[in-house]
Amino acid sequence: MNQKLTIILLFFVTICMSQEVTVDSQVYQVKQNTVLLNGIDVTNDLNQVQKEKIMSLAKLKREQLKNEEKALKQAKKDAKAAKKQEKELKRIKKAQKKTDAALKKKEKILAKKEKAEEQLKEATKELDKAKDKYNKLKRKDKIDADDELKWQEKLEKLIEKVDKAEKKLKKL
Numbered sequence: 521m522n523q524k525l526t527i528i529l530l531f532f533v534t535i536c537m538s539q540e541v542t543v544d545s546q547v548y549q550v551k552q553n554t555v556l557l558n559g560i561d562v563t564n565d566l567n568q569v570q571k572e573k574i575m576s577l578a579k580l581k582r583e584q585l586k587n588e589e590k591a592l593k594q595a596k597k598d599a600k601a602a603k604k605q606e607k608e609l610k611r612i613k614k615a616q617k618k619t620d621a622a623l624k625k626k627e628k629i630l631a632k633k634e635k636a637e638e639q640l641k642e643a644t645k646e647l648d649k650a651k652d653k654y655n656k657l658k659r660k661d662k663i664d665a666d667d668e669l670k671w672q673e674k675l676e677k678l679i680e681k682v683d684k685a686e687k688k689l690k691k692l
Contacts, residue, residue, distance in 0.1 A: 540581075548562075548574050550574060550575065550578035553575075555571065555574055555575075629692060632692055633689070633692045636685065636688045636689040636692055637689060639685045639688070640682065640685035640686060640688075640689055643678065643681045643682045643684075643685045644682055644685075646678055646681070647675070647678040647679060647681070647682050650671075650674060650675060650678055651675065654671050654675065657671075
């Protein structure tokens with residue numbers, strides 16, 4: 521808001537106020553087509569060369585002010601565009617952070633799943649190995665009643681371990 525007010529004020533000042541031009545160490549004021557010296561109209565008192573010189577200097581000054589206004593407006597536009605780009609960059613960074621967080625979360629879940637699969641695989645392998653050994657010993661009649669109980673407990677624990685690993689994997 522303050523920037524707009526400054527631009528408008530500058531615009532009206534340049535239009536409303538007269539152009540001050542210094543020629544031959546005298547300060548003339550030019551309003552439209554009249555030339556003033558110390559507030560007195562001297563347009564008719566000046567010769568054509570002096571008038572043209574004063575008018576051309578006033579015109580140059582007006583153009584210079586217009587160029588300065590354009591530069592000021594362009595600077596304001598550039599500042600506004602930079603602000604907009606900065607906002608967009610912040611939005612993009614925020615979105616990137618969200619994406620990174622989601623990616624990390626998925627990676628953690630995947631790692632947990634892989635770990636659970638590995639645990640299930642190991643538990644199953646251990647159970648199969650124990651069953652094979654138990655069956656082998658049973659075929660050879662090397663298991664007595666006490667050993668039979670121990671083997672049943674061991675096999676039950678391994679079955680529970682496999683069940684636990686399967687449940688854990690299903691949760692993920």
